[in-house]
Amino acid sequence: MPAEADKAYDPVAVEASWRARWDQDSTNSFTLEELRTAERPFFNLMMFPYPSAEGLHVGNIYAFTGADVFGRFKRMQGHDVFEPIGFDAFGIHSENFALKTGVHPTELIPANVANFRRQLRRIGGMFDWDHTVDTTDPEYYKWTQWLFLQLFKHGLAEQKEAPVNWCPSCMTVLANEQVVVGACERCGTGVEQRFIRQWFFRITQYAERLLHNLKHIDWSDTTLKAQRNWIGRSDGAELHFPVAGTDRAADGGSAGEASRPGSPVDEPHTGNAGDRTDAGSTRITVFTTRPDTVFGATYVVLAPEHPLVDAVTSDGCREAVEAYRARTSAMDLVARKKIEKHKTGVFTGGYCVNPANDELVPIWIADYVLMGYGTGAIMAVPGHDERDFDFATTYDLPIPRVIAAPGEDADTPLAIAYEYPTGTLVNSGRYNGLDVDAAKRAIVADLAVRGFAEAKVTYRLHDWCISRQRYWGPPIPIIHCDSCGPVPVPEEDLPVVLPHVEDFRPDATGVSPLSRVREWYEVPCPSCGAGATRETDVSDTFLDSAWYFLRYPSTDFPDRPFDPEITRRWLPVDCYIGGNEHAVLHLLYSRFVVMALHDMGLLGFEEPYDQFRAHGLIIREGAKMSKSKGNVIIPDPIIERYGADTFRLYLMFLGPFVEGGDYQDQGISGPHGFLHRLWESVVAGEREADGGNAVDPAVEQKLHQTIARVTEQVGSLRYNTAIAAMMEFLNAARAGGRTPARAEIEPLVCLVAPFAPHIAEELWRRLGHEGSVFDGANWPAFDPAKAAERVARVAVQVNGRVRGTVSAPAGADTEAVVALARCEPNVARHLEGKEVRRTIHVPDRLLNFVVAEAAAVGGASG
RNA sequence: GCCGAGGUGGCGGAACCGGUAGACGCGAAGGUCUCAAAAACCUUUGCCCUUGCGGGCGUGAGGGUUCGAGUCCCUCCCUCGGCACCA
Numbered sequence: 026m027p028a029e030a031d032k033a034y035d036p037v038a039v040e041a042s043w044r045a046r047w048d049q050d051s052t053n054s055f056t057l058e059e060l061r062t063a064e065r066p067f068f069n070l071m072m073f074p075y076p077s078a079e080g081l082h083v084g085n086i087y088a089f090t091g092a093d094v095f096g097r098f099k100r101m102q103g104h105d106v107f108e109p110i111g112f113d114a115f116g117i118h119s120e121n122f123a124l125k126t127g128v129h130p131t132e133l134i135p136a137n138v139a140n141f142r143r144q145l146r147r148i149g150g151m152f153d154w155d156h157t158v159d160t161t162d163p164e165y166y167k168w169t170q171w172l173f174l175q176l177f178k179h180g181l182a183e184q185k186e187a188p189v190n191w192c193p194s195c196m197t198v199l200a201n202e203q204v205v206v207g208a209c210e211r212c213g214t215g216v217e218q219r220f221i222r223q224w225f226f227r228i229t230q231y232a233e234r235l236l237h238n239l240k241h242i243d244w245s246d247t248t249l250k251a252q253r254n255w256i257g258r259s260d261g262a263e264l265h266f267p268v269a270g271t272d273r274a275a276d277g278g279s280a281g282e283a284s285r286p287g288s289p290v291d292e293p294h295t296g297n298a299g300d301r302t303d304a305g306s307t308r309i310t311v312f313t314t315r316p317d318t319v320f321g322a323t324y325v326v327l328a329p330e331h332p333l334v335d336a337v338t339s340d341g342c343r344e345a346v347e348a349y350r351a352r353t354s355a356m357d358l359v360a361r362k363k364i365e366k367h368k369t370g371v372f373t374g375g376y377c378v379n380p381a382n383d384e385l386v387p388i389w390i391a392d393y394v395l396m397g398y399g400t401g402a403i404m405a406v407p408g409h410d411e412r413d414f415d416f417a418t419t420y421d422l423p424i425p426r427v428i429a430a431p432g433e434d435a436d437t438p439l440a441i442a443y444e445y446p447t448g449t450l451v452n453s454g455r456y457n458g459l460d461v462d463a464a465k466r467a468i469v470a471d472l473a474v475r476g477f478a479e480a481k482v483t484y485r486l487h488d489w490c491i492s493r494q495r496y497w498g499p500p501i502p503i504i505h506c507d508s509c510g511p512v513p514v515p516e517e518d519l520p521v522v523l524p525h526v527e528d529f530r531p532d533a534t535g536v537s538p539l540s541r542v543r544e545w546y547e548v549p550c551p552s553c554g555a556g557a558t559r560e561t562d563v564s565d566t567f568l569d570s571a572w573y574f575l576r577y578p579s580t581d582f583p584d585r586p587f588d589p590e591i592t593r594r595w596l597p598v599d600c601y602i603g604g605n606e607h608a609v610l611h612l613l614y615s616r617f618v619v620m621a622l623h624d625m626g627l628l629g630f631e632e633p634y635d636q637f638r639a640h641g642l643i644i645r646e647g648a649k650m651s652k653s654k655g656n657v658i659i660p661d662p663i664i665e666r667y668g669a670d671t672f673r674l675y676l677m678f679l680g681p682f683v684e685g686g687d688y689q690d691q692g693i694s695g696p697h698g699f700l701h702r703l704w705e706s707v708v709a710g711e712r713e714a715d716g717g718n719a720v721d722p723a724v725e726q727k728l729h730q731t732i733a734r735v736t737e738q739v740g741s742l743r744y745n746t747a748i749a750a751m752m753e754f755l756n757a758a759r760a761g762g763r764t765p766a767r768a769e770i771e772p773l774v775c776l777v778a779p780f781a782p783h784i785a786e787e788l789w790r791r792l793g794h795e796g797s798v799f800d801g802a803n804w805p806a807f808d809p810a811k812a813a814e815r816v817a818r819v820a821v822q823v824n825g826r827v828r829g830t831v832s833a834p835a836g837a838d839t840e841a842v843v844a845l846a847r848c849e850p851n852v853a854r855h856l857e858g859k860e861v862r863r864t865i866h867v868p869d870r871l872l873n874f875v876v877a878e879a880a881a882v883g884g885a886s887g
Numbered sequence: 888g889c890c891g892a893g894g895u896g897g898c899g900g901a902a903c904c905g906g907u908a909g910a911c912g913c914g915a916a917g918g919u920c921u922c923a924a925a926a927a928c929c930u931u932u933g934c935c936c937u938u939g940c941g942g943g944c945g946u947g948a949g950g951g952u953u954c955g956a957g958u959c960c961c962u963c964c965c966u967c968g969g970c971a972c973c974a
Contacts, residue, residue, distance in 0.1 A: 247891060254890065257973065313974060327974095368972080393972050403974045411888090412972055485973055605891095605969085642968080647898090649967090676911070680900060684892085687899055695912040701927090746901065749911035756911090762928080820907040823956045827907050851941080865954055871906045875954045 030101075034704040036668025040319045040783040044146060052797050054155040055107060057581045060591055068595050069096035070574055070634070072603030072611075073111040073158070076137040078122060081144040082679070083650070083658040083676075083688070084604075087643050090673045091744065092602040093150045097779035099600075100151070103802035107595060108151045109577040111158035112138050115166075116566040117200055120497040124530055130497050131525065134161055144660070148513030149669045149782050152184040156580045156652045160569035162729045166499035167520035168576065168586035169569055172618065173491075174502060174513050175791035181227045181621055184511065187490055191219040195846035198494040218354050223492035224501060224562060228617045232256055232484040234631075235616055244637040245683065251608040258487025261314035262469045264404060265477045266325055266377040268307040268337055269385055309333060309377055309388070312399035312483055315409065316472075317464035318750040319381040320453035321427035322404035323417070326370065326389045328396040329353040337388050339374025346373055346390060353392050368416045379404075380477035382454060382469065391416065399483055407442065414442035427452050428461065434479045489614060493567040496529035496538045505548035506557040514786045515551050521559070537561035570611055572620040574598055574633060598634045612637065638742060641685025643676070658688060670781035677744040677780055686745075699752050700784055703777065704761065709764045718768045727757045728769055729812035732805050734777045744780070751776055767792065772805035774798070821846040823855040824876060831872075839866040846872055 047053055055063070071092035073086050093108065100106040114137075119130045126133075138159060145152060158165050176182045190199040194214035198221075203210045228235075236256045239249050261483055273523055309325055329350045349371045370391025377596035379386050393412055394403055400873045407417035407424040417424050426439050428448040435451035450456045450464045459467060472478035492501070500521045502514035514521055524545040529538040539561040540546045550557035575587040578595045582588050597619075603611075615633050623631040643658075644650065650657045664672050674696040680686025731754040738747040754773060758765040778798050779786035789798040814835050819842055821829045829849040833842050843864060846852050852874075866872050 205955065250891070251969080255971090257971085259973075261974080311974080315974080391973095395971090395973075398971085398973050400974095410974070412974080415972095483973085485971070607971090644967095658922090675912095678899095689899060689913065692913050699912090745899095746911080749901075752911055818907085821954075822907080825906095825953095830907070848888090854941095863954060865906090867906055871955090873906080873954055 031181060033616065034693070034701050034784070036670060036700075036784070037665070039787045040147075040149065040669055043783045043786045044149070046786075047797075050797070051155075052799065053151045054109070054153040055105075056155075059105075060107070060578055060581075060595070061109075063594065065104045066595050067096075067099050067104035067106045067600075068109045068574075068578070068598045069099065069106050070577075070598045070601045071108075071110070072601075072607060073573060074141065075116070075118060076112045076114050076141045077118065077139055078133065080137075080140055081148075081660060083643055083660060086148055086660055086672075087676050087685075088602065088640050089150055089605065090148065090676055091146070091640050091742065092600075094673075094677060094739065094744060094779040095112070095600060095602065095742065097782060098804070100799050101775065101778065101802065101804040101864060103804075106151070107578060108153060108158075109156045109158075110145060110150065110152045111573060111577070112160065113143065113566065113570055113573075114138065114159060115498045115563075115569055116160045117493075117495065117497075120495060120529075123497070124312045129525075129527070130161075147664060147669060148660075148673065151782070156577050158573050158576050158580065160499075160566070160573070163520045163522050164583065165576065166523075166569070167404065169499050169564065169572070170502040170514070170519050170521060171516060171586055172572055174516060174519075175627075176226055176618075176621060179514055179621065179625060181230070183225055183227065183486070184222050184250045185225050186220045187223050187225070188218045188220055189223075189494075191217045193217060195531060212637060215355070221494075223490050224503075224560075224564075225488040225490050225492075226617070228489045228614070229486055230482060231617055231620055232258070232486050234620060235486075235613065238616075238632055242632055242637070243635060245605075245639040245856060247605060248612065248637060248639050250609045251605070252613060255486065255609045255613065259314050259485070260481060260482050261312060261480075262316045262465075262478050263310050263312050263400065263481045264316060264380065264472065265308045265310050266380060266386070266404065268309060268333070268388075269376040269378050282757075307333065307336060309337075309402050311402045311404045312401045312481065313404055313406075315406065316466075316469050316478065316776045317450060317453075317459075317461050318406040318409045318427050318454075319379065319404065319468060319472075320379075320450075320456070321406040321408045321425050322379055323385045323407060323423045324389055324423065325377055325700050326391045326394045326403050326405050326416075326579060327373075328394045328401040329390045329392060331390070331401045333402075334390055336371065337373050337375030337377075338395075342372060342374035345371045349390060354577060368412065368419060370416065370420070372420075380472055380475070387422075387793045389420075397487060398485065403831070408439050409443055409582075411444060414439075425452055432859050441852060463681075477748075487831065489565075489567075489617070491568055492562040493565055494537055494561075495563055496523075496526060498566065499523065499569070500539065501560045501562050501564050503560040504550060504557045506549055506553060506555060506561060508555060509550055509552040511560070512550055512552045512557070518551075518774075523563070540741060567610055571615040572600075574615070576630075596628075597630050597632060599636065601637045602636075603633040603737055604642075608639060638683060640682055643679070643685055643688055646686045646690070663693070667693060667697050668700075668783070670784045671700055674700065674777075675749065678748045680745055682742045682744050696748070698780060699755065700777075702755060703770075703773065704784065704788065706755070706759060706765050706770050707774065707791055710767050710770060720768050721763075724758050724765070724769050725811055726814075727754055728772060729808050731778065732772060732807040733809075733812055736804070736807060739779065747776075775803050776806050778803075814869075819846075819869065820871045821849060821852050821870065822873040823852065823859075825873060828852045828855045833869075835869055837868075839864065842872050846874075 069092065071089055074081070096106045096108045113135045117133060123130045123133055160166060160169070173182065190201065190210040192199050192212065192214055194212045194444050195209060197211060199216060204216050208215055235259055236253065239252055309327070311325065334346065334350070365612050368391060372390045373388045373390060375388040377388055378384070387773045393416070394401065405416065407413040407415040408424060408426045409428055414424065424439060426435065426437065426443070427450060429435065429437065429441060429451045430443065430448045431446070446461055448461055450459050456464050456467060469478045469480055500523055502519060502521045504512045504514060508514055524539065524542045526542060531538065546559055546561070548557055548559055549555065575592065575596065578591050579585070579587040619628060619633040620631045621630045645656050645658060648654065648656060660672065671693060677691045678696055679688060731750050734750045735747045738744070738750070751773060758769050774785050774788045774792065775798060782799070785798050816832050817835050817837070818830050819833050820827050821831060829852045831842065831845040831849055833845055847856070856874060856876065859878065861874050861876050863875040864872065866877065
């Protein structure tokens with residue numbers, strides 16, 4: 026019974042009262058029993074946020090609102106929608122923030138989380154607050170550690186040496202983002218490359234399956250492409266180039282005087298693809314996708330770190346080679362990969378034999394060859410690879426042509442590298458005349474017989490390094506024992522609790538902060554009982570987030586990471602929405618973890634997310650938002666003024682959800698006015714004793730067209746056009762100051778509900794319903810008969826230009842429409858004196874007369 | 888450099904499968920109400936010519952296919968996002 030006082034729309038009051046009611050009635054949370062028995066389970070997942078000190082930013086709200094709209098829509102269609110949220114609170118950001126402000130993460134994070142919870146409630150998300158996760162909670166990371174142990178036990182975790190960015194002044198390892206143009210972002214000291222022992226997950230074992238499964242999952246196209254490119258399968262061959270000794274003449278004479286081997290190296294083939302260093306038969310193994318160009322390989326390049334560099338370097342070149350290697354290792358990883366544009370390198374003085382033509386080719390080292398990819402060595406084919414071409418030009422090495430395009434021959438000069446994978450072989454001995462594909466097969470087959478080649482597939486993907494030499498993360502549950510090696514912490518001893526270290530900044534000792542906590546660090550070996558020490562690396566935050574969706578529905582179980590029965594019912598995730606910045610790593614790592622758990626028999630599926638959609642980014646007034654520009658949108662005051670419903674509706678209205686949009690400050694008044702008018706329309710109807718207004722057939726038709734459009738568009742995340750359709754409908758229902766009938770407005774309240782849940786609840790109640798609009802499958806049904814157009818407006822063109830429109834009965838045939846069109850004065854005018862050559866009719870849409878000047882009488886030329 | 892996305896009114900953005908370009912909203916102009924302002928409501932609003940009827944031009948540029956192109960094809964220019972010299 027609304028009093029006069031609450032006739033006006035007061036979003037803040039409406040929203041507060043419905044928030045309270047949702048909490049009180051547990052509208053959005055599941056009991057364990059409900060999770061066990063839900064009949065139409067729908068797991069609606071969104072990427073959980075990092076709880077920063079600044080609070081929720083618009084990007085978060087945009088993403089969560091878009092996901093929440095979808096969840097509410099599914100719920101109104103009768104699904105049991107589980108929509109959890111959590112906090113991804115470990116990691117470098119907290120650690121740095123804590124170092125800067127002096128507040129310990131164990132105090133900072135709970136405060137941030139509390140603030141996030143408040144803001145997340147305020148925006149009206151349908152979150153199940155009884156099933157949240159916090160990755161820094163020992164009850165959560167206990168299972169993150171358990172996951173590490175499972176991977177370890179199945180041979181998927183191993184230790185390897187790997188390079189890191191090292192700041193010699195801070196005595197600490199830096200992330201790529203902490204390195205600014207080769208220097209430490211904090212102290213400005215030049216960054217070095219260091220090799221340390223780290224833990225890796227062997228994700229590369231799954232490369233082919235990770236690639237293959239992409240064919241079957243319903244993900245955004247851009248994300249699928251990013252994953253494919255990241256895995257980066259390339260089909261090619263490994264070729265072996267026997268080392269011919271060093272060039273002693275290089276100290277004084279010319280390269281041509283090199284000691285040539287008498288005959289092609291013809292040694293027994295061992296089937297081992299690696300470089301072999303047994304006396305006299307050292308060979309360099311290269312990977313190539315273009316074995317057809319082997320006759321054009323005029324030199325070989327090793328990565329500076331390649332293990333054979335020492336062996337092939339001549340005494341005369343040793344000094345230059347060592348200097349070059351030192352320079353490379355002084356460079357940080359970022360610079361090595363990005364900044365160095367023009368290629369550099371040095372000759373080692375060594376030679377090897379091109380197995381295809383027995384020619385002697387020089388061995389160089391250069392930093393454009395990376396140890397981490399392929400075999401760390403390439404055969405350089407300057408005629409057909411742009412990088413090799415640049416390098417050969419710089420160092421004056423020969424650039425022969427071995428592939429000719431149509432119209433070219435063996436002697437056509439090469440101004441740039443010819444890289445296309447088509448053409449005919451030239452200058453390639455008995456393979457001349459073969460096309461590229463045939464030559465690849467023939468050359469690899471022939472070289473393989475002699476032990477110089479194997480067909481090979483490589484992947485760009487490398488193993489997942491999970492070690493972090495930091496404090497704020499879950500300790501890796503391993504104990505190092507001198508006699509037993511790395512021993513897993515027994516599962517019953519989990520969690521390995523992160524000890525409280527007041528001052529965790531790196532100190533002059535260069536020892537990890539965790540190893541300074543003696544009583545934590547020194548433990549007996551679980552295997553032999555001797556004195557041992559704990560692993561001091563913590564794990565990557567990507568590991569925390571690689572399995573969190575498995576935990577959500579099982580947070581009621583303290584004794585297992587995920588309950589089999591619950592997991593069977595709720596997983597895989599039905600819909601996952603998140604940013605494309607995680608298109609590669611997070612999504613790939615979680616796919617890997619699920620695949621591995623599947624193979625261990627712990628999960629019945631091998632892909633975690635049935636559907637994934639990437640959302641776009643929000644910019645403001647045409648410019649990217651950033652703290653330094655001071656143009657960041659602060660949500661709290663906007664919600665205070667307009668209410669969360671208006672804010673949500675506006676964010677979804679800005680542009681297509683998957684593409685993002687431009688937030689214009691003034692624009693919010695559009696959606697705000699729309700909600701006001703919706704409120705007015707319902708309240709006005711309330712005054713007139715039940716349905717004062719009769720249903721207008723034209724409005725009813727529009728209503729059903731709107732239901733159809735909104736249902737279809739919300740289902741495919743085209744929220745902006747769905748909202749436009751609703752606005753259009755309300756405009757039509759109110760045209761000429763009319764008060765819409767109850768049967769016209771009530772379905773609109775339901776259509777709006779996913780976007781503006783609070784006002785929808787309130788109006789639903791005012792329309793006389795008990796309970797929540799989100800309970801009981803209230804999504805309006807669409808009646809095609811009522812939506813059907815009876816009259817079509819057909820555009821009439823003459824030679825493709827619109828000259829008028831006619832109204833014709835829907836489905837009218839050509840003859841009838843032509844008759845109507847000819848009566849249209851403007852059309853008739855344009856047809857006068859013309860001959861109609863052709864008539865094109867698109868039923869209910871368009872009629873086009875194709876005309877020409879009528880043939881002139883008497884055969885005058887024209 | 889490579890990969891991905893995209894260029895449509897003053898602005899954000901619509902447009903199914905090649906069929907009336909500019910829905911919806913912002914802004915702007917005029918009006919109603921008001922002592923006034925705000926709010927609300929109504930009308931107009933791609934550009935140019937025209938009193939009007941109407942006509943011409945128009946989706947980054949240039950070509951092409953078609954009765955008809957924002958949409959398809961070719962060449963080029965520009966913007967944004969991501970990155971890994973991947974052999």
